[in-house]
Amino acid sequence: MPVDALRFGANYTPTRGWFHHWLDFDLDEVRADLDSIAALGLDHVRVFPLWPLFQPNRTLIRPRAVEQLVALVDAAAERGLDVAVDGLQGHLSSFDFLPAWTRTWHRRNVFTxxxxxxxxxxxLGTLAAALTGRPNFLGMTVGNEINQFSGTPHPDPDPVTRDQAARWLGRMLAACERGAPGRFHVHAEYDAAWYQDGHPFTPAQAARLGAATAVHSWVFNGTAQRHGPAGTATEHHAAYLIELSKAWAADPHRPVWLQEVGVPAPLIGPRHAVRFTEATLAAALDCPDLWGVTWWCSHDVSRELADFPALEYGLGLLTNDRRTKPAGAAVARIAEEWRGRAHRPAVRSTALAVDVGPAEEAPGRSVCAPGGAFFEAWAALTADGVRPAVVLAELAEDPAHLAARGITEVLRVPDVS
Known part of the structure; x- marks a missing residue:
């Protein structure tokens, strides 16, 4: 695979028991799931140990659980799949998984x-060290959208300041690096980091800490409601987040990982699922410095499991009995088209300046959210056929910064009709 080849993968959702499968770990079932993922032509999976099951006591990291994770990674290797491992789960599909030693009678802030x-x-260091000798181990993600614990709308948040969040992220990433030096260790937040004024996890942290910037693109955040299933803003939301993230990156060619993107029904119904998938990928693949795409998710959630939000049951590329769905076939086809090809899209030479106040804090980042002035201007430019990059307003007249990114024209929001 060329060094600059795109990666295509899936977030692995086990068909038997969902992430509760760790309680009744069955390697044959895991192998069958991985066979169906590999059959799509994907090259990696992202997997999710449940933190309370792996570390039920602060000083007990269960050896058997770690062995099962290693067995999963080895089974993936046998099928040509690389593996990224999320550590602190944390939060998955509306359910929280925090160990008892952080809650109720032992209530302690998970960030401070x-x-x-x-x-x-x-x-985190134990998981990373257990996998460091596996060639197909990509690296750790600190946790899945763990920033949702830091404030509203979480019903029982662990408050944290911006500086405390940055220090916490730094320590977690350092622990991963000590366990598995030189691997692809990242952190990942849901889009409050990009869109919510005052949120303690910030765009600067996302774009400057870790080996890459991870973005999670979900159009049920108001985008599809406002623009419809086939609107430009909806079909380009993933590309928008990729380009938005680059405004804060200190490295002009920092890799960006589209770590989650999926087709949420009913906002994107069956009639639009394939079009949305193809359009989303086409737009994302037109972004320079994209590391890869990891679709959410591999398999549908079993209808035998209760209390999930309705949209969570049908997000798989494959059904719960491992049959390929139309969106899965579309992803497989695009992955095949890109296999072995270098990813070198044209530079985005026109940029739209985003003014959110001082970059470190970004106090006015709600302009970037669906309905915000910047978001809507970027979408309008895209609808007109422009390929807009994003530059911070404070850097919009910095010749060295613009030259490093290949930007030759900077527009402001009032310039966009």
Whole structure:
């Protein structure tokens, strides 16, 4: 595979028991799931140990659970699949998975309590070290959208300041690096980091800490409601987040990982699923410095499991009995088209300046959210056939910064009709 080849993968959702499969781990079932993922022509999976099951006590990281994770990674290798591992789960599909030693009678802030932080470092380092000798181990993600614990709308948040969040992320990434030096260690937030004024996890943290910037693109955030299933803003939302993230990156060619993107029904119904999939991927693949795409998710959630939000049941590329769905066939076809090809899209030479206030804090980032002035201007430019990059307003007249990114024209929001 060329060094600059795109990666195509899936977030692995086990067909038997969902992520509760760790309670009744069945390697044959896992192998069958991985066979169906590999049959799509994908090259990697992202997997999710459940934190309370792997570390049920602050000083107990269950060896058997770690062995099962290693067995999963080895089974993936046998099928030509690389593996990225999320550590602190954390939050998945509307359910929280936090160990008892952080809740109720042992209530402690997961971002600031010294004992909790030490336990998290030990846990992440243990998982990374267990996998460091596996050639198909890509690296760790600190946790899945763990920023949702830091404030509203979470019903029981762990408050944290911006500086505390940055220090916490730094320590977690360092623990991963100590466990598995030189791997692709990242952190990942849901889009409050990009869109919510005052949120303690910030665009600067996302774009400057870790080996790459991870973005999660979900159009049920108001985009599809406002623009419809086939609107330009809806079909380009993933590309928008990729380009938005680059405004804060210190490295002009920092890789961006589209770590989650999917087809949420009923906002994107069956009639539009394939079109949305193809259009989303086409727009994302037109972004320079894209590392790869990891679709959410591999398999549908079984209807035998209760209490999921309705949209969560049908997000798979494959059904719960491992049959390929139309969107899965579309992803497989696009992955095949790109196999072995270098990813070198044209530079985006026109940029739209985003003014959110000082870059580190980004106090006015709600202009970037669906319905915000910047978001709507970027979508309008895209609808007119422009390929807009994004530059911070404070750098919009910096010749060295613009030259490093290949930007030759900078527009402002008032310039966009």
């Amino acid at each position: 309590d010294p004992d909790v932080i030490a336990g998290q470092e030990a846990y």
